[in-house]
Amino acid sequence: MRTYFPEKGLHKLIAVCAILFCSCFCKAADIHQKLGIKWQLIKTDKDSPGQVSRLTLYNLSDEAIPCNKWSLWFNFIRQINPENADKRFKIEHKNGDLYRLGFVDQSLSIAVRDSLVLDFMTNDRLPNFSDGPSGMYLTYLEEKEVKGYTIADFSIIRPVYANDELLKKLAKQYQLNLLAENSKPQTSIPSVLSRKAGRGSYQLSSQTLLYTDKAFEQEGRYFRDFIQQISGMVLPAAQQRKPARGISIIKDASLAEEEYRILVDANGIVLSASGNKGVFYAIQTIKSLLSGENRTVKRQALKIPFLRILDKPRFAYRGLMLDVARNFQTKASVMKVIDVMSRYKLNTLHLHLNDDEGWRLEIPALPELTQVGGIRNAGFATGNSLQPAYGSGAEGKQSFYSVADYIEILKYAAARHIEVIPELETPGHARAAVKSMEARYRKYMALGKRIEANEYLLNDLEDRSVYNSAQNWNDNVMNVAKPSTYRFISTVLEAMKNIYAAAGKPLKRVHLGGDEVPKGVWEKSPEIRRLSDSLGMTSVNEIWPYYIRKIAHLCKEKDLELLGWEEMGMLNKGNGMEVNPALADQGIQLDVWNNLVGDGQEDLAYKLANAGYKVVFTSANNFYFDLAWADVYEEPGHSWAGFTDIRKAYSFLPANYFLNISKNNSGTDLAPGYFDQKVRLTELGKANLIGIKGALWTEKVPDQERMEYMLFPRVIALAERAWGAEHSWEKGEDFNREDFSKDYAAFMKKLGTDELPKLELLNGGYGYRLPALGIKLEGASLFCNAEYPGADIFYTTDGKAPTAASAKYKGAIILDKEKTYQFKVMTSRGRAGDIITLKFN
Structure with a gap:
């Protein structure tokens, strides 16, 4: 039997059905508020090449949630294998670490107080919780203007271990x-070059007089403030050079710039140095000599053991690289890091100010850099912001240092004898700059101003090159054939020089990046082809040394020393990157990080130093503090270069790297004689190895709390290796593990019982x-x-x-x-x- 409805009646029936249907489901605009998501790892067979992740979507409401009206977006640092995903949904890699999850089965819904389980596989193992997805948000398909809605109820399910x-x-x-x-604790951290202990101790009280040579008045105030801070005592000033049983800070022109002497005996304390840096470092040693039990506010006296110290650093460059581009760190958090650096005699802060995921320094001549490159949000398709990355979420806030902020950081660092080296990452890792200048281009083109539009454009709009960077970007490289690229770099460098001048600290050195330009870049760029033809180049590989010479010349014109990552001293002749001795005369200082055990480049730092480059050994194997401490689920951080606890950091041998290594980064024993053919330092190479540096990349560092967790206490081991003299177990052909273990135990005893408790008092605690x-x-x-x-x-x-x-x-x-x-x-x-x-x- 058929029932027929007149047209008007049919419309009424449809309307009634629609009302009834909608009453059974959440309103589309409310779904993000009624959806909870949990992520967990599902164990897979040990022989499986990847690992299964499970997303469980919970309906927290009393209405069913249809799945055909929205998409789920999230950041995920690992590569997802779409072929192994549940066929009811589709996961698309958009760019970088951003993924979009959409539903293929349009009939899917999540019933009231029910859940939907979605499994997918990654191409490799996820060793810890920080590999999980982050920054979850929804977009609604019916909205014309893309807006993201944060999933507030997101959590990670951690594994529950059986008792055994x-x-x-x-x-x-x-x-x-x-x-x-x-084990007995070492006397101070960092350890000193020469120490002779006496019997007894000097007692410092509120009646102790302090004399300071006129050249060291700033350090004298600093020392007086420190004593008052930890004890409440205010040391009165002395007029005579060596007050009876007092403290003297005096000038000794015979000492090197960072060298100092300390004499503590019954007559008092004498600190001697030729310059302000030496005095400052002598005071840091006094701080370390004062045990934790001395550091109680309003004590009546402080005891310092009798001793004689002569000390100077092993390396002139003692640094830390802090990435503030991937995830921003505030001015206040950077200053907290500076305080610990100065406390342990590190003297160089390398600030990584831009990358694919952010531009973090105000450049007044190019406001788009922070207007576009300083913010990440869900509306990135407009080109007026960057896409969410590393958990920044749908509604990321604009984050950068204003000119005033940066000047304050520079002054704060200078007062603590720390040089701040800015990094302008070029030509790769430059997506924030590229997209910002694209936005500028569109703005001026809309105004009909073609010349202005092209003035700072960083990419060839006709380039059809296909590539994938280390962080999975396909559009993050500047086009080095364009004159506007060099105009851009020049303008930013001028702005940086002006900022440093305003801070009273002229810019002397600048880092222009140069690392990880991906294979395939520039190969289908008309502008690159025109440049190659004009110069008679036969391979796109010749573009790289051309670029390095161009920026080296640009820096020389601006009276700046050029610094860069190791690739600046290398070239590709068709068989991968190798040392390029032809650029060693350009005065380029290189940060060499690639020494991963088992990958074949363990001697790269030595090769470059032997070739004539000044080298700062930035060992990924020992001092990349973005690496997880250990291979356990609870430890956050990367694992691509293995795992780095404080023992591994302390065990770094700058000039004899291979001596104490027997396993690769996967923990597998190396074959006998693995290092036999590796290059050792020549005498020239030893002179060119000017320092060591640690690095904290912040893909997995969302906030200040995680930053401090990843840095400390490993940075203190870095400081020990950078300042402390070469040990006997670092030399020769055989590694003395017994002597190493004794020294390491003494270091750890001092660190754990004395230095870390001090960090809990400094600046409100770390x-x-x-x-x-x-x-x-x-x-x-x-x-x-x-x-x-x-x-x-x-x-x-x-x-x-x-x-x-x-x-x-x-x-x-x-x-x-x-x-x-x-x-x-x-x-x-x-x-x-x-x-x-x-x-x-």
Whole structure:
């Protein structure tokens, strides 16, 4: 039987059905508020090339959620294999680390208080939680103007270990935690060149007079302020050069610029140096000599042991690179880093100010750089912002240093004898600049101003080259055939010079990047072809040395020393990058990071130094602080260059790199004689190895808390290797592991018991990484230790979380299998690690 409706009645029926249908589903504009998402790793077969990720979408509302009205966007640093995804949905890689998840099955919906499980596979392993997706947001398909809506209810499900599995993990950590027994702490960090100890100690009180040579008045105030800060005592000024039982800061022209002497005896303290830097570093040593127990406000006296010290740095360049482009760090957080750098005698802060994901310094002549390149949001398709990256989310805020901010940073650093070197990353890793200048181009073209539009354009609009960068970008390289590219670089350099001049610190050195220009770039650019033809080039590979000579000449014209990553001293003749000795006369200083064990370039720093380049060894293997501390799920960070704990950082041998290495970055034993054919430093090379540097890339560093966790305490090991004199175990053909272990234990004893507690007092405290807890079950006893000294272990057996009032671990615990044990590492000021729970029944 058929029932027929007149046309008017049919319209009414459709309307009624639509109302009933809509009443069963969430309003499209509300879905982001009613959707919760969890991500977790699903274990796969150990032989599987990738790993399965699971997204669980929860409907938190009392209405069904249709899946045909929205798309889910997120950042994910690993490459997703779309072929292995659930066929009900589709994951598209957009650019960089941004993915869009859309639904193929248009009938899908998430029932009331129900969930939808979506699995996908990555091409490689995800070792820790920071590899997970981030920055989740929705876009609604019906909206004409793309806007992102943040998923506030997003979380990562961490694995729950079975008791036996957890015990194995803790037992392994217990073995790693073992240090030399009964080790004495080294006197100071960094260690000094020469020290002769006496018997007794000098007692500094509120009656102690302080004399300062006129040239060192600033350092004298700095020292007086420090004593007042930690003790409440105000040292009165002395008129005579060596007051009785007082403190003297005097000039000694015979000492080198950063060299100093300290004499502490019954007559007082004498600090001697030829310049302000030497005095400043002498004061840092005094700070380290003062034990943590001395650093209590309003003490009546401070004790400093009798000794004689003569000290100077091993390397002139002692640096840290901080990436503020990928994820921005505020002016205040940078200043906190500067304070620790100065405390441990690092003297160079390399600020990575731009990259594919952000431009972070105001350039008044080119406001688009921060108007477009300083913000990431979901509306990036308009070209007026960058796309979300590394968890920045749908509504990212504009983040950059104003001219005034940067001047303040420069002055703050200069007062602490730290040079701030700006990096303008070129020609690769330059997407923020490229897209900003594209926006400028469109603006002026719309006004009919073609000349102005092309003035700073950084890409060839007719370029059809296909490439994929290390961070999966396909449009992030400047076109070096365009005159406007060099006009852009020149304008930015002039702006930087003006900012430094305004701060009273003339810009002397600038870093112009130069790393990781991807294969395939420029190959289909008409402008590159015209340049190649005009110069008689036969390969696109010849473009690279052409570019380096151009920017070297530009820097010389501006009286600037050119710094860059290692590729500036290399070229490709068709078989990969190799050292280019032809550019060694250009005065380029190179940061050499590529020494990954097992990859074949372990001797690259030495090759470049031997070829005549000034080299700062920026060892990815030891000092890339974006690497995870260890291969455990709870440790954030990268794993592409292995894992780097503080022992690995301390064990770096700048001039004899291969001596103590027996495994590659995957932990596999190297073949016998693996390093036999590697290049060693020549005498010229030794003279050209001018320093070492650590680096923190911030793809996985979303905030200040994570930054401090990743930097500290590993930066202190960097400082020890950069300043401290060469050890006996660094020399020769055989590595003395026993002597190394003794020195390392002494360093760790001083660090854990003395220096880290000081960091908890400085600037309101630093979120340094707490030591990992190790537990070993032996027979019927539990044994515990911490990764480094200075923190106590508390435990409970009553089901309550451990606190400072709980039982403190002092020795073996006799196991009661009927009880549940909870452990926690805690510092004297209350900072605590995660709770470890063990059950045995």
